[in-house]
Amino acid sequence: MRYIPNSPEERQEMLSEVGLSQAVDLFDSIPADARLARPLDVPDALSEIELLARFESLAARNHAAGRPSFLGAGAYSHYSPTIVDALIQRSEFFTAYTPYQPEVSQGTLQAIFEFQTLVCQLTGMDVANASMYDGSTALAEAVLMAERVTRRRRVIVSAAVHPEYLEVARTYVAHAGVELLSAAFDEATGRTNLEDIEGLDETVAAVVVQSPNFFGCVEDVRAAAERAHAVGALLVVAVTESASLGMLRSPGACGADIVIAEGQSFGVPVSCGGPYVGLFATSEKYARQLPGRLVGVAHDKQGRRGFVLTLATREQHIRREKATSNICTNEGLIALAATIYMTTMGRRGLQEVAEQCAQKAHYAARQIAAVEGYELPYSAPFFNEFVVRAPVAADELLPRLADAHNITGGLALSRYFPGRPNDILVCVTEVNRRSEIDALVAGLRKVQSSKFKVQS
Amino acid sequence: MRYIPNSPEERQEMLSEVGLSQAVDLFDSIPADARLARPLDVPDALSEIELLARFESLAARNHAAGRPSFLGAGAYSHYSPTIVDALIQRSEFFTAYTPYQPEVSQGTLQAIFEFQTLVCQLTGMDVANASMYDGSTALAEAVLMAERVTRRRRVIVSAAVHPEYLEVARTYVAHAGVELLSAAFDEATGRTNLEDIEGLDETVAAVVVQSPNFFGCVEDVRAAAERAHAVGALLVVAVTESASLGMLRSPGACGADIVIAEGQSFGVPVSCGGPYVGLFATSEKYARQLPGRLVGVAHDKQGRRGFVLTLATREQHIRREKATSNICTNEGLIALAATIYMTTMGRRGLQEVAEQCAQKAHYAARQIAAVEGYELPYSAPFFNEFVVRAPVAADELLPRLADAHNITGGLALSRYFPGRPNDILVCVTEVNRRSEIDALVAGLRKVQSSKFKVQS
Amino acid sequence: MKKASTHITQNEALIFERSQPGRRGYMLPPLDVDETPADELLPAELRRDDDLEGVPELSEVDVVRHFTRISTWNFHIDLGMYPLGSCTMKYNSRLNERVARMPGFANLHPLAPEADSQGALEVMYELQRHLSEITGLAGVSLQPAAGAHGELTGVMMIRAFLDKRDGGESARHLMLIPDSAHGTNPASAHLSGFTVKTIRSTPEGLTDLEHLRELCAGGDVAGLMLTNPNTCGIFERNITEICKIVHDAGGLVYMDGANMNALVGVARPGDMGVDVIHLNLHKTFSTPHGGGGPGSGPCCCTAELEPFLPTPLVTRSGDRFRLDFDRPSSIGRVKAFYGNFGMHLRALASILTHGREGLREATEAAVLNARMIAHGLSDIYDKPFDAPPMHEVLFTDKRQSRKGVHTLDIAKRLIDYGFHPMTIYFPLIVQGAMLIEPTESVGRHEIEQFVEAMREIARESVEDPELVLNAPHTTRIGRLDEATAARKPVLRWKPAEKTATA
């Protein structure tokens, strides 16, 4: 096997050095009945040429990867500067382990410290951790943290939170004795109905809203914070489209106590759902309740500044079952990619990306709204995603768009809301050229008129 | 401009620091009449997104890059292990300059030393330099070196040497007072006619043969050496398909005095003709007549081994017009790629590549010879290239192969030899799958029968 | 030739300290749609009012130099042996990186129509099949993002299974975990609502069967979480017996698969009686650790447990691949979408590159390397357990500590010899643990250099303890004061610090 340095001959010599005659003797401590008596039923080894051909042909069958797309809903297609992927491919970064030995891991440690700082700046919070698996698990951990902080066991989650995030939270709390309640959203505005949140009282640990919410609507986070704080509950804000942080008032500035976000928008490919990176930030006073790893400043005897993993007493390897979370390996390299992205785009670039996303999305929304038969059901302000109500069932319309116009027009909301057959969630980012948007609009018009033909 | 660190504001501050008020003042020493009074007529700056789209569309118009090909003739499609390109992309290698400061350039220096050694091992020679621009310029330099060594001014070059190599040699010697004579090749065997080389006498500095020669035929290098040495001339051997060195008797072992080769076959993409890398090797006694750079072993005060550029007194920066060559920058990074390729494939891999090339080429030759109307005019043994004589003009046949069968069938020799309209130079390597070869044969058969249809 | 020397490296400030107003490292194409006035776009009160104060402003060159410089401070696999016990730091091939970056995979949106994502679904399906064959377990979910995540998933499945079997909330609330287990095990069990009970290990470093029987007697045992080979690098030779005891007591057996690098192609948890296991693709199947992730922790289980796996599962019907959402008994989702797909690609590429023979060959080479180290150090360092090690070997600082030299010191001194230290102070069942896992990716010569370095350090501990106690001596910074760092945590840069360090 070409990845194994020692040749069969060398290994034979080594075996005799340790007093064995053949490789099987290495496994003497495994009882015969526990051994595998036959070779594994996996194919013979492939050469690079064969392997690449194999995966190229698989990749070629992901037709959706090759065409203009207006899919968002938790995974966003943004442009990533070439240096992002080039730098994370330095083996110094991608083949290193968790920085347990600071003297020979300062590169990783300093980068994480910079990541934590950037997350704080963008979310408007005091402290952030070294990353979570993704946005959905970060939200689940936020719910558990709220319970730890408040010692209350009921959490109210907006019905406009990403459905998959909600499912993950359900799974996580199933046996943690936390009860999840739902706050409805307003069918006219598309925003969470904050005026009367059912069940909001002194027993509630936290209120959870997503902004922009799953339907693209920007929530009134400040109002949510006031409502939550009024009963001594925490406000947890979730962000799935982090590009919005370049334009929207930061959750921290609106009074959020815990902010979690999906960082995929920061230069990370959509890659069929992962790996992504969960951002997790909170205020100073809750720092010791944070799940996951934290990097902090430390100095050596000569007073030179360095960085170390710190506040480890929160973690599983010290606290075991009393840890704030069971997380160990997180998303280090993706956090690094996000860090490089944020620093390359920088202050002005993050603002311009947000601006272009919003501009292009609003252009698209106007054009679509102008097509006969299509409407935008929600009145609330949006960033780069919005719901379109089509005159036909989305799962008839979208395949036709794909086949006839080679466009992935968006997400059929029926995937999550069977009761909404005609609704499509459309997302537009800086990578969608005007020509693509116009093609989408033209396509919608065609499909629609052809429908009337069918009917008449 | 995003590659320039200092912002316009910073540059303005720097200007005043050095006592200037505006950027134009930096160019006061350029007389007004020598300045450009207008902006350059080049397009506005492109973003990464636009630039990549632009080049993608250009690349898409190189249709030939995407289809099975049997082109060789000085540029060969071989498989390059993934790590070759990954390693040369380490900025430690590709953004460094010529290793003038050994203490901070040992990586480059040791790699070149390893390259020189590998070239010696494969060519069977004593010493090799740090690389030349490519095979063609290396041959020209070899001719000039032969003149330096022998102080004779006539060089006989086989007519079966790559025509473009010959043209380059002509240009190089045009004003060096060296006369190039041609040695004919045998129309039956396809080999250089070594029995009676016209003009071979004591005034001849060198005899130059290529093996495998331009027509793919393996020359009798030992005989060539005997003939050359008999009159006190040097034998210069050129190799365009270096993969052959994994199987063919090394030129050194056959008595060559100077061996030059094109190293592109060693893991370097065909890339429309460059960058490639010229290999240049000779025997110990001529070391100080070598053109180009040489790396040698050196030690520091503590006796630690290191490597340095050495024997610089041969070179232009010391010797100026008396230098052995004017070359300065060579092909460092491509030499590194070749070094990584040779070490990754290693002893057994270089042998297996050569074996597969020869096997597939002979299979293809058999199949083609069996097609009615096609013949292989030459009887000499070949490695992975051979001439096919078609029943129709090559420049009618090949485009039809391309259009109807999506195959680049080979090179129409008429490009270099107008008198040979029906001859095609076919090259087969380890990357040509049997299915491609069979498709080529089927295509040749079709084209051929359709031709008879036309005639009948 | 000495293994390592010191050489000049660049220092580098924080990216925020490098930032200068007005620098730009990006460019976007000009906006190509008719602009919407700012206030129509978004009401002012919803807009940021901090102008992103503090976010860096840099040129592309600044960014490249910053991250290139700091990268050189890391030790990494491509430099050599990285013997962190329990972490399986094996070679990460560039070929796998290339596969993961193919546009057809990297640009595929997770919510793209099934029909237009068949290639990706097939990748996941095929990986599931191979992992099932390797573990000897029928059901596989690729959703967990790391080992601990896989544990959580598996333990929750046990919970769901018991609730269903025993009807309603099962009274079984005890999860048995050996004292040698990794911290994530109890943490995951706790998250799943179990009470953790610790099982003693025997003097041989094995699970104490007697104690296990005792604990199982109570009838409230939900299951056992076992690592095998355990974290002492020893194979639990009574594994079948252990599983039987737990099963007879009505519980299930969870196996922590972090150490599968000792077993692939040689033995299968499923054949030993294990009910559910997680694998660390970022260990056994060589997906890169990336300085702390991403990982991938697939969960494999018996047919009996399969209905409880997370939703969705990738299934096959004829030559179509589908996402099955219709799984009423499932514990639900543990992650949005389908797991760390990019890691699935790499792991599948790794399995196909190794092939039938290669997978077993790697296991043999890994165990052999660990044996070589055990062989080379047993006479100098305290080896707490006699059993021959599998893929990793455990030593302690018992002998050296007599001279005041402890595991931490030995680890730091190894750095001066050009090695990354081993895992230290884990497992917790021995004092001053040094857990050494070379993996199959290390050549004989470097194994010998490591043994020699360790023997040298042992000598130094006697002849010149100070030298070891003050190590490392060759790094750009010395040992850092972690105590103060934790007492007065500084977890982010603030402009204040800028002026401080500038």
Added chain:
Amino acid sequence: MKKASTHITQNEALIFERSQPGRRGYMLPPLDVDETPADELLPAELRRDDDLEGVPELSEVDVVRHFTRISTWNFHIDLGMYPLGSCTMKYNSRLNERVARMPGFANLHPLAPEADSQGALEVMYELQRHLSEITGLAGVSLQPAAGAHGELTGVMMIRAFLDKRDGGESARHLMLIPDSAHGTNPASAHLSGFTVKTIRSTPEGLTDLEHLRELCAGGDVAGLMLTNPNTCGIFERNITEICKIVHDAGGLVYMDGANMNALVGVARPGDMGVDVIHLNLHKTFSTPHGGGGPGSGPCCCTAELEPFLPTPLVTRSGDRFRLDFDRPSSIGRVKAFYGNFGMHLRALASILTHGREGLREATEAAVLNARMIAHGLSDIYDKPFDAPPMHEVLFTDKRQSRKGVHTLDIAKRLIDYGFHPMTIYFPLIVQGAMLIEPTESVGRHEIEQFVEAMREIARESVEDPELVLNAPHTTRIGRLDEATAARKPVLRWKPAEKTATA
């Protein structure tokens, strides 16, 4: 914060010393055609009989670790300022690397049919057009592989032009070259059959017009090879006059374009009277130097000289791009195929990324950085010429050498301060030359650090000369004995040495 510190690095033997019989780092697909018996394939006497003895046998991991380790011993642009005068070590963007690797370019065979290579031909055509605009010269050939190759091409064109103009072999055999010129200039002139005559420089570091006139009087002058700005970093302000003198004498003017980084977008050689020039795409247009190449040295010339450019040229007819082989007056080919196409791609990408404004902006930034250095060091180091520097600034060791500290020592000491040394002992017209070219790719802070380091070294040269004389002190090896290396050259590894070092 100090700019640099020492840190642990891996040592590494030669690849041949790492080799072990039986190791494999490759795998090919099985042969898929019917085998031809060995003897039918090739007669035994034509086959190798050495079984490739000595060629290394290694696993992929060995290769990756070997080259990764040795790479860490290099200084490189991504680490910081690399101020080699005359070399223009500017930032090499990853974007350009990505473009050059697009399969549609990398997999295109140079002999593929023109109709199927239109994209590549357009790339070359467009690059020719931009270079023509930038130099103000009508004709462009991209064939030369580097600067010296471009010189050879240009000088041979002058020769061909004169022969044609003067009929038969022109009697003009003198090529005038300033004493400050780069060594490749005389070497190239010599290769083209010219006799080199050296022109003196004035005390201001400019070409001596009087001497030029003298030399031109003879009537046997073929031309002049001039670098502008010259290698002292000074613009030849009499350039138009100089060209006139040479032209009046019947000669042509060749300009060495290595220093075009001072002129792009600001002034054009063609407008100054230059007849032919080469550009170093690996300098001015940021194609990577790769540790010594590949380069690319396009040759640009007046319409008058265009017929003599190498064959073939890329031309355009309507929207088709063609290779023009029908060039009877051409000097012929200087390289197989069309030059270093991969570098053409990168250079075009660089030009399009900079755009109209960016190209000039880069020139301004490069000159400004050089000015900052001149400004910061002129009071401490001997600046032989008063003229304000363009993109690079020349100093000498005159003052320091009084204490026995020479340019070489200052250069080596710079390494300890975390800098790559400047170009030393070039140009030859001043003693102990230190030619410093920061390029536009360096930020203000690092320029200041460099100035400070140079000032420190000047101080050390007085207060503690030994410290400087024995530098560098921070590298894994010290100064190497180059004299012995040249006296007893060891230019390749031989098994003998293996046993020696093993």
